[in-house]
Amino acid sequence: MRFDTPATSNPIDQLKVIGKPTDRIDGPLKTTGTAPYAYERHDVAPNPAYGFVIGAGVAKGRITRIEVSAARAAPGVVAVVTTLESAPLPNGPMNTATLFGGAEIQHYHQAVALVVAETFEQARAAAALVRVDYARQPGRFDLAAEARNAKPVPGDSGEGSGAPPEDRFGDFEGAFAAAPVKLDETYTTPxxxxxxxxxxxxxxxxxxxxxxxxxxxxxxxxxxxxxxxALSMKPENIRLDSPYVGGGFGGKLFLRSDVVLAALGARAARRPVKVALTRPLIANNTTHRPATIQRVRLGAGRDGRITAIAHESTSGNLKDGKPETAVQQTKLLYAGANRLTALRLAEMDLPEGNAMRAPGEAPGLMALEVAIDEMAERLGLDPVEFRIINDTQVDPEHPERHFSQRQLVECLRRGVERFGWTNRDPRPGQRRAGRWLLGMGVAAGFRNNLLTKSGARVRLDSGGVVTVETDMTDIGTGSYTIIAQTAAEMMGVPIGKVVVKLGDSDFPASAGSGGQWGANNSTAGVFAACVKLREAVAQRLGFNSAEAEFANGQVRSGNRAVPLGEAAGPGGLVAEDAIEYGDLAKRYQQSTFAGHFVEVAVDVFTGETRIQRMLAVCAAGRILNPKSARSQVIGAMTMGVGAALSEALEVDKRHGFFVNHDLAGYEVPVHADIPHQEVLFLDEVDPLSSPMKAKGVGELGLCGVGAAVANAIYNATGIRVRDYPITLDKLIERLPTLA
Amino acid sequence: MSLRINGQARAAEIDTRTTLLDTLREHLKLTGSKKGCDHGQCGACTVMVNGRRVYSCLTLAIMHEGDEITTIEGLGQPENLHPMQAAFVKHDGYQCGYCTPGQICSSVAMLEEIKAGVPSHATSDLTAAPRLTADEIRERMSGNICRCGAYSNIVDAITEVAEKQA
Structure with missing residues (x-):
């Protein structure tokens, strides 16, 4: 099905199943521990051997020798595979670091060998007997030092964010020089x-x-x-199966070393092999969100209108790697006639930087939305009002392009009302409760809506059961449930009559899970397949498919009604299709918007920040399932709190690796860090996005949250921290002296 | 050795180095308990040993001869959910599902700890019975990480179960 004109009314608009806060259909499996994840497939891969991955102990250099004789002789060892046995395995188009093969070490904990044994304990013990000798080479590990060597590059996160190396509209320098009120600040994200x-x-x-x-x-x-x-095989000889994915956040967008090592290990061992990356290996062996240095310049008239806006970002990556596209949102979020964005990339020798949830916008808004808060203060304006003054309903760089929907102002206004924003004292450091300094912060959330082809197959059996098959994944996003809701709505059956099968590469290719594109595109693909199935049902019954009504498990035309199962017949019916898009996304800018509001308390003695309240008001098209969509947003808000307050991979600048490479050292939020979170969705349907009229929310929820936290800390303390995360040490020396 | 798991005697021939977690997952094929870190940092492997919650990755199976071990599989099944499991479904207290069995085992045992009067860092009066507040629940559940960030909903689920029990 080609989608190239705005959606008109269709069966989804009935909203009998779509739009309801349905419990997840996979809930009973997940809460009982019976949903099978990758390493748990005793059902389909019995008697596997265990592979243990060895990571490189240096960040850059060459392996001169790998001694495996002791490991091979160790109890239970079945096979040892080393990186010296093959040339570097070719990478896919979105990756740079070699997953395995060859003597060259490009980054710390690069996989160099796999030891396969009868048991996990035997494989781990034998891995400790492998000796790897390296010729170590000096590397470039300090972004601040390498930034001066950074070169202009275009950016494409592979998840929708993109920007040319330098983009200019109007005369930024002239307008900035002439502006009566200015800001020129630099922000760093880790x-x-x-x-x-x-x-x-x-x-x-x-x-x-x-x-x-x-x-x-x-x-x-x-x-x-x-x-x-990677393995020089024909794609048709490969099957991937991922029915359940225990979180991804961009870290599982790509093939990683566990897959190729399990395949090579299984070939060497001549039996199934299971491999999991140990927790301490993950941060350096896989990908990460790269650190940035961002300069933001804003110029405005005394009326609060932005006349000049510039955002430049420098990040580092391996040779041929990509920059973090942190300037992307600045091209679209605010009005202003004179504009400049620029991306620079420094070649470095840390592990591969790549997409992490809201690549580009998450760190980009951390800088831009704090700069906006600072600028509002310089102008003597409320930060909500300043944002509203500079709202735009068109792409500022191409004013002929309108946003398909843009309710940022409404998100902010609803948030002001709901959060009690007017109780905020605009002067920082004024509210105090005992040892706690209290403050409120706001930020805009912005993330584009991306359209990409997505396919599905739908079967109808003689019992009236509808089965959906697509290689779409559910990484916690709720795909199983919204796909079931879509099929139920389209075929006129209760959700209990729908079976959803996901994650198998033998099924039609879908949009997959990334870039918050999964929900809208994958359900639109199911919509397309269901339209075909409805036609097949009507045709079999001799009904006019345009007039046939699908409801209550029956198909009806005129005064004739036939149960769906009967219509399917003993052999059943099957239909397959994909949604494909025309140029609507080019003609209209499709984006999602949020207003994020946060209240914090900062301990006047220790500088410890506690989040007191959080609210997100989101406008993101039709919300297919308010329960799972809300969960996407609160989860993203939680990740935003981590980015603002605690998460940073600490770089060992001598030896070139992330030091805190486990869940004790890398501090993600825990229960005690997160209060009750509130989410409001504005009523919105976007007929330009797809027949579902939906958009994504999974990344929108993260975009801007960290800045709202930082702005709240400033309001509480009067301390403006521009180097994130805002840990205690960055506040404690500047906290007010105690009376 | 023999273990008592979910009320049943289970025999396993295992390495002295094998954790309780790997015994459950790899030898007894009870894969409901999850391995997130294998270091006692994430809580995904939480099970109950004689009613108390433990990280099963931080204890060796051979230390548990004769102990009564309860895993997520012992609490309830898809057609017969434990009240805590049902509350997690109702409140959407999970997303990817990987930390979920640990969160649920932890929360069931945690409520018993409050009932038994065990204080926490969030308990202001150590001599009084700890109260069932959101702060107490959050503090006591902080050994179970959820990277999807379902915390707000998990606390709602636990609170509902606790209030029904009270």
Whole structure:
């Protein structure tokens, strides 16, 4: 189905099932521990051997020798595979670091060997007997030092964020020089780790030249493509299966070393092999969100109108890597005639930087939305009012392009009312309760809506059961449930009559889970397949498909009504289709918006920040399931608190690695850090996005949260921290002296 | 050795180095208990040993001969959910599902700790019975990380179960 004109009314608009806060259909499995994750497939891959991955102990250099004889002789060892046995495995198009193969070490904890044994304990013990000798080379590990060597580059996060190396509209320098009120500040964000709860894990099994991997991956079709390339195989000989994914956040968008090592290990061991990356290996072996240095310049008239806006970002990555596209939102979020954005990339030798939830916008808004708060103060304006003054209903760089929907102002106004924003004292450091300094902060949230082809197959059996098959993944996002809701709405059956099968590369390729594009595109693909199935049902019954009504498990035309199962007949019916998009996304800017409001308390003695209240008001098209959509947003808000207050991969600048590479050292928020969170969705349907009229929310919820926290800390303390996260040490010396 | 798991005697021939977690997951094929870190940092492996919650990755199976071990599989099944499991579904107290069995085992045992009068860092009066507040629940559940960030909903689920019990 081609979608190239705005959606008109369709069966989804009935909203009998869509739009309801339905409990997740996978809930009973997940809460009882019976949903099978990658490493747990005793059902399909019995008697596997265990692989243990060895990571490089240096950040840059060459392996001169790997001594494996002691390991091979150790109890239970079945096979040892080393990186010296093959050339570097070719990468897929979105990755830079070699996953395995060759003597060159590009980054710390790069996989250099796999030890396979009868048990996990034997594999781990034997791995300790492998000796790897390196010729170590000096590397570039300090972004601040390398920034001066950074070169202009275009950016594309692979998740929708993109920007040319330098983009100019009007005369930024002239307008900035002439502006009566100015800001010129630099902000830094750290390297961050996805830290999904489920480690990257794979079981691999060969049957002749056919390979099956049960793995944990967000993008099944990319994974199949990249695994075929890595192993020089035909894609049709590969099957990936990821029915349940224990969190991804961008860390499982791509093929990782666990997959190729399980496959190579299984070939060497001549039996299924299971491999999980140990927790301490994950931060350096896989990808991360790269650190940034961002300069923001704003110029405005005394009326509060922005006349000049510039955002420049420098990040580092391996040779041929990509920049963090932190300036992308600045191209679209606020009005202003004179504009400049620029991206620079420094070549470095840390592990591969790549997409993490809201790549680009998450660190970009951390800088821009704090700068906006600072500028509002310089102008003597309320920060909400300043944002409203500078709202734009068109793409500021291409004013002929309108936003399909843009309710940022309404998000902010609703938030002001709901949060009690008018109780905020604009003068910082004024509110105090005992040892706590209290403050409120606001930030805008912005993230684009991305359209990408997505396919599905739908079966109808003689019992009236509708089965959906697509390689779409559910990484905690609620895909199972919204897909079931879509099929139920389309076919006129209760949700209990729908079976959803996901994550198998033998199913039609979907949009996958990334860039908050999953919900809208994957359900639109199911919509397309269901339209075909409805036609097949009508045709079999001799009904005019345009007039046939699907409701209550029946299909009706005129005064004839037939149960769906009967219509399907003993052989059942099957239909397959995909949603494909025309140029609506080019003609209209499709984005999602939020107003984030945060109240904090900062301990006047210790500088400890506690989050007191959080509210997100979101405008993101039709909300397919308010319960799971709200969960997406509160989870993202939680990750935003981590980014603001505690999360940073600390770089060892001598040896070139992330030091705090586990869940004790890399501090993600825990229960005690997070209060009750409130989310409001504005009524919105976007007929330009898809027949579902929906957009994404999973990344919107993160975009701007960290800045709202930082702005609240400023309001509480009068201390403006521009180097994130805002840990206690950055506040404590500047806290007010005690009376 | 023999273990008592979810009320049943289970025999396993295991390495002295094998954790209780790997015994459950790899030898007894009870994969409801999850391995998130294998270091006692995340809580995904939480089970109950003689009614008390433990990180099963931080204890060796051979230390538990004769102990009564309860895993997520022992609390309830998809067609027969434990009240805490049902409350997690109702309040959407999970997303990817990987930390969920640990959160649920932890929360069931945690409520018993409050009932038994065990204080926490959030208990202001150590001589009085701890109160069932959101702050107490959050403090006591902080050994169970949820990277999806379902905390707000998890606290709602636990609170509902606790109030029904009270």
């Amino acid at each position: 390297d961050e780790s996805h830290a999904a709860m489920e480690p990257h894990a794979t079981i691999a099994a060969w049957e002749g030249d056919r390979l099956t991997v049960w793995t944990s991956n967000q993008m099944i079709a990319w994974g199949k493509r990249d695994l075929a390339k």
